[in-house]
Structure formats: structure tokens, C-alpha cells
Amino acid sequence: MSNSTSVKQAGKNSNSAKIIKVLIIAGICAVIVFAAYALLFMPLGNPPAWIASVRQAFFASAFWIDFENNFITDDRYMYIVKGLGVTFEVTFFAVLLGIVLGVIVALVRSSYDTLKEELKGGFGKAVLYFFYKLCGIYLTVIRGTPVVVQLMIIYFVIFASSNNKILVAVLAFGINSGAYVAEIIRGGIMSVDKGQFEAGRSLGFGYVRTMAFIIVPQAFKTVLPALANEFIVLIKETSVSGYVGLQELTKGGDIIRSRTYSAFMPLIAVAIIYLVIVMFFSWLVSLLERRLKNSER
Amino acid sequence: MSADNNVIISVKDLKKYYNGGEVKALDGVTTDIKKGEVVVVIGPSGSGKSTFLRSLNLLERPTGGSITFEGRDIMAPSTDINKLRQKMGMVFQHFNLFPHLTILRNMTIAPMKLNGLSKEEAEKKALALLERVGLADRAGAYPSQLSGGQKQRIAIVRALAMDPEVMLFDEPTSALDPEMVGEVLEVMKHLAEAGMTMVCVTHEMGFAREVGTRVIFMDCGKIIEENTPEQIFTNPQNDRLKSFLEKVL
Numbered sequence: 001m002s003n004s005t006s007v008k009q010a011g012k013n014s015n016s017a018k019i020i021k022v023l024i025i026a027g028i029c030a031v032i033v034f035a036a037y038a039l040l041f042m043p044l045g046n047p048p049a050w051i052a053s054v055r056q057a058f059f060a061s062a063f064w065i066d067f068e069n070n071f072i073t074d075d076r077y078m079y080i081v082k083g084l085g086v087t088f089e090v091t092f093f094a095v096l097l098g099i100v101l102g103v104i105v106a107l108v109r110s111s112y113d114t115l116k117e118e119l120k121g122g123f124g125k126a127v128l129y130f131f132y133k134l135c136g137i138y139l140t141v142i143r144g145t146p147v148v149v150q151l152m153i154i155y156f157v158i159f160a161s162s163n164n165k166i167l168v169a170v171l172a173f174g175i176n177s178g179a180y181v182a183e184i185i186r187g188g189i190m191s192v193d194k195g196q197f198e199a200g201r202s203l204g205f206g207y208v209r210t211m212a213f214i215i216v217p218q219a220f221k222t223v224l225p226a227l228a229n230e231f232i233v234l235i236k237e238t239s240v241s242g243y244v245g246l247q248e249l250t251k252g253g254d255i256i257r258s259r260t261y262s263a264f265m266p267l268i269a270v271a272i273i274y275l276v277i278v279m280f281f282s283w284l285v286s287l288l289e290r291r292l293k294n295s296e297r
Numbered sequence: 298m299s300a301d302n303n304v305i306i307s308v309k310d311l312k313k314y315y316n317g318g319e320v321k322a323l324d325g326v327t328t329d330i331k332k333g334e335v336v337v338v339i340g341p342s343g344s345g346k347s348t349f350l351r352s353l354n355l356l357e358r359p360t361g362g363s364i365t366f367e368g369r370d371i372m373a374p375s376t377d378i379n380k381l382r383q384k385m386g387m388v389f390q391h392f393n394l395f396p397h398l399t400i401l402r403n404m405t406i407a408p409m410k411l412n413g414l415s416k417e418e419a420e421k422k423a424l425a426l427l428e429r430v431g432l433a434d435r436a437g438a439y440p441s442q443l444s445g446g447q448k449q450r451i452a453i454v455r456a457l458a459m460d461p462e463v464m465l466f467d468e469p470t471s472a473l474d475p476e477m478v479g480e481v482l483e484v485m486k487h488l489a490e491a492g493m494t495m496v497c498v499t500h501e502m503g504f505a506r507e508v509g510t511r512v513i514f515m516d517c518g519k520i521i522e523e524n525t526p527e528q529i530f531t532n533p534q535n536d537r538l539k540s541f542l543e544k545v546l
Binding site for chain 1: 354356358379382383385386387389391393394395396397406407410411455
């Protein structure tokens with residue numbers, strides 16, 4: 001008893017150390033930003049001479065003029081803010097759809113592989129075989145065509161009569177991601193030792209419960225890094241939504257560029273935002289991975 | 298003898314072919330296992346002894362023949378194989394403990410989910426079983442923190458937690474370091490003394506001789522000779538058995 005709790009404790013401690021480290025870095029960044037803000041923008045009745053000269057130099061610099069033109073004038077930063085919201089919305093629902101589809105397809109495909117001997121012919125096997133083949137076609141088609149093409153087909157062909165661009169993007173990216181998630185999860189299920197499955201069955205668990213209690217929890221641990229990677233890819237992939245006119249983050253930056261004819265600021269800003277999101281997400285996953293590791297080794 | 302209602306598993310002409318009959322893992326095995334018997338299956342590797350054992354709870358699907366458990370044909374479509382497996386505990390060569398669960402959870406998951414035991418009842422039972430094999434203090438550990446011998450003892454009591462009628466052992470000591478074989482055989486011996494019906498595939502000839510009530514020698518998917526341990530080891534009839542014993546003893 002004491003052994004395992006001490007191991008858990010150690011895991012938690014190192015995690016909290018990681019969290020504290022990041023919080024300290026975030027705090028330092030906040031202080032720097034606030035100091036810069038105070039130095040440049042805070043209304044001071046009669047600022048000291050050196051602050052006044054810093055401000056004068058800053059507001060006359062090419063950097064600030066470009067910045068103001070791209071983000072402040074006409075509230076252009078709102079393209080970025082609103083675009084970011086749309087990117088989050090599309091990614092969130094596409095991830096959910098991708099997981100649901102991926103798990104279903106993975107289970108259908110691995111069930112057929114394991115159960116084809118047990119189900120000797122009959123109706124059940126025919127139904128399972130049908131869905132097995134259907135899932136195979138889904139995987140081949142989705143993984144064999146570019147996501148931009150899929151997005152445009154869904155928007156211009158399948159949903160030609162609807163103008164709900166967010167729904168179209170969620171469907172396109174969710175369906176696309178589902179195919180990759182399915183193969184990741186199937187790989188995880190297959191990587192669990194066959195003996196685990198036999199042990200579950202020999203205790204009297206049926207196929208479904210063996211999967212639910214024994215195989216899937218173990219598979220989840222192995223696939224977590226690959227799954228996290230898939231979602232990071234998905235966040236970035238939503239940047240092609242501009243093809244159907246959806247104003248997400250990338251499109252927002254691009255609209256600013258087309259207004260101001262200045263490409264550097266808006267595109268670099270968009271890139272930095274993606275980078276920060278991805279780094280933050282990767283960090284969260286590393287925390288989760290560490291927690292899950294505690295029971296293994 | 299033939300109308301003995303003490304027979305718990307009856308195997309008739311069991312066949313298991315691979316590649317459409319090219320490889321005959323089991324080629325007509327017939328035997329009865331009675332209540333309280335400790336049947337030890339020996340034989341060279343590839344003789345079909347593991348396949349035979351794994352067929353008894355249908356981890357392998359036989360190609361032909363029949364198996365009845367407590368008078369019921371286990372291969373009949375109407376038989377609920379999951380219910381049946383609850384009465385047949387199985388111990389594997391590679392332990393197959395669930396690495397993501399603690400020892401206690403390994404032992405309580407099946408009784409709780411399948412027999413409807415409450416958490417308290419299941420844990421009480423599991424702890425009593427752990428006490429029996431001297432591992433009560435490891436209840437909260439994970440399998441990776443145990444030695445091979447400890448893992449196998451846990452695997453045995455995990456199966457016992459389901460109150461099986463029969464215990465099947467598939468080379469339970471073959472994956473162990475030599476110094477850990479004794480502790481596992483000790484547990485199996487106590488189990489046999491307590492009257493458990495057991496079928497053991499093993500290479501431990503000492504165990505077969507000491508604990509077994511009957512020894513089955515298999516080769517090429519067939520039962521070549523079956524007799525009491527004393528007869529098998531001191532008075533083998535078949536040449537193949539003789540040469541096998543010469544090599545292993």
C-alpha cells in the first residue's frame with residue numbers, strides 16, 4: 001500500500017514542480033508586458049524626461065506605425081480575436097467528432113479481426129463484416145484524398161444549399177480526423193499483449209467488457225502521444241478553412257493583410273498564436289502522460 | 298467407471314487442425330476429468346498439450362470432437378461461454394496480470410462486475426486469498442512492482458476469487474526464474490490438497506509425481522499414455538514416453 005502511494009506522490013510532486021515552473025515563467029512575462037505597457041501607454045500627468053523621450057521615439061518608429069495600421073486602426077485586431085474564437089470552436093467540435101468516429105471505426109475493425117473465428121457464420125458475422133468493409137472504405141477514401149478537397153466537396157457539393165460554414169468545417173475536419181484517430185486507436189489496441197485479452201476472457205468477461213475494462217485503458221496510455229499529435233495537427237489544419245470562406249484565425253490575419261497591404265505583422269501574429277496554442281497543448285499532454293505513467297513502468 | 302457422475306469435464310475425440318488439416322495440433326484426444334483430480338499433462342513442446350488445455354475453456358476453438366463441462370456441451374451455440382469460463386479458472390505462463398490495475402483491483406474486478414459482489418465483499422475475499430499466499434501486504438501495489446513468483450501467485454488467487462470448479466494451469470512456472478518456481482508450486486500443492494480439481498500443463502516432473510493423481514503424456518496431438526504418476530515414472534510403457542522421460546529426468 002505504502003509503496004504505491006509514495007510512487008504516486010512522487011509523480012504528483014514532479015508534476016506540480018512543472019506547473020510551478022510554467023507559472024513562474026508566465027508571471028515574469030506578465031510583469032514584462034505590464035512594465036512595457038506602463039512605460040509606453042500609462043497616462044502620466046507630467047512624465048519624467050527619459051520616459052517622454054522613449055515614448056516619442058517609440059511612437060515614431062516604423063514598428064509602431066505598422067503595428068497600429070494592422071491592429072489598432074478600425075479595430076482590425078478583432079479579425080484575429082474573432083478568428084481565434086472560430087478556430088477554437090471548429091477544432092473543439094471536430095476533435096469530439098473525430099474521437100467518436102475514430103473509436104467506433106477502430107472497435108469495428110479490431111472486433112472483426114478478433115471475433116471472426118468466434119462468430120461462425122450467421123447473421124451477426126454478416127453485419128459485422130458489412131461494417132468492417134464500410135469502415136475500410138471510409139479509411140481508404142479519407143486518407144487517400146487531401147483535406148482541402150474534402151472540405152470543398154462537403155461545402156460546395158454536399159451542403160451546397162446550406163451556408164453554415166462552421167458546421168461544414170466541423171464535419172470536414174471531424175470526419176477527416178476520425179480516420180487517423182481510428183488507425184491510431186487500432187494500433188494501440190493491437191499493441192496490448194494478446195494475453196491480456198485471454199486473461200479477461202478466461203475470467204468470464206465477454207468481448208465488450210474485456211475491451212472496456214482491460215484493453216482500452218491500456219491502449220489509451222500507449223496512444224496518448226500519437227493522439228495528442230493528431231489534435232495538434234488538427235488545430236493547424238483548420239487554417240485551410242479559408243477555402244470555403246470561413247473566417248478563422250488564418251483567414252482573419254489574411255483579411256488584415258489584404259486591407260493594409262502589409263503582410264509581416266498579421267501573418268507573424270497569426271503564426272505566434274498558433275505556436276503558443278500548440279506549445280500549451282503539448283505541455284498539458286506531457287502532464288497527463290506523466291500522471292498515467294505512475295501505474296506502469 | 299464410465300457412468301461416474303463425478304466426471305466434471307469430458308473430452309471426446311477432440312481435434313484442432315490448422316491450415317485445413319495440414320497441421321494437426323490435436324488429433325483425437327479423449328479423456329475424462331473427475332472432481333478432485335489433479336491431472337498433469339506432460340509431453341515435448343509442440344505435442345498439443347497447451348492447445349488441449351486452452352480448448353477446455355475455448356480459448357482455442359476445436360475443429361472437431363466434443364467437450365462437456367458438468368454435462369453440458371460447451372461448444373453448443375446455446376451455451377454461454379462467458380458463464381462457463383467463470384467456473385474454470387485459468388493461470389497463464391506469462392501471468393497476464395492487468396498492469397493498469399492494482400493487485401487488489403486485479404482480484405476484485407471480475408467478482409464485482411460478473412458476480413455482483415459489493416466492493417467491500419470482493420475486497421474482503423481478495424484480502425483473505427492474498428493472506429493465503431502471503432501477499433496481503435502487496436494489495437495496493439501494481440503488477441510491475443512484483444517479482445515473477447509473486448505475480449504468478451497473484452494470478453492464481455485472481456482466478457480463485459471467482460470460485461471456480463476447475464483450475465487450468467498452462468505452464469505456470471515456465472517463465473519464472475528457478476528460485477521462484479518453488480513458491481508457485483507450493484501454492485498449487487496447497488490448492489490440490491484442499492481438493493481443487495486441477496489440470497496442469499507443466500514441465501515440473503517433481504510436481505507431477507508428488508501432487509498429480511494422474512499423468513497424461515501427449516505427443517503429436519494424441520494422448521500416448523495416461524496413468525498414475527507412479528506407473529508413468531517408474532514403469533513407462535510407450536517408447537516415446539521412455540525417451541521423453543530419459544531426457545527430462
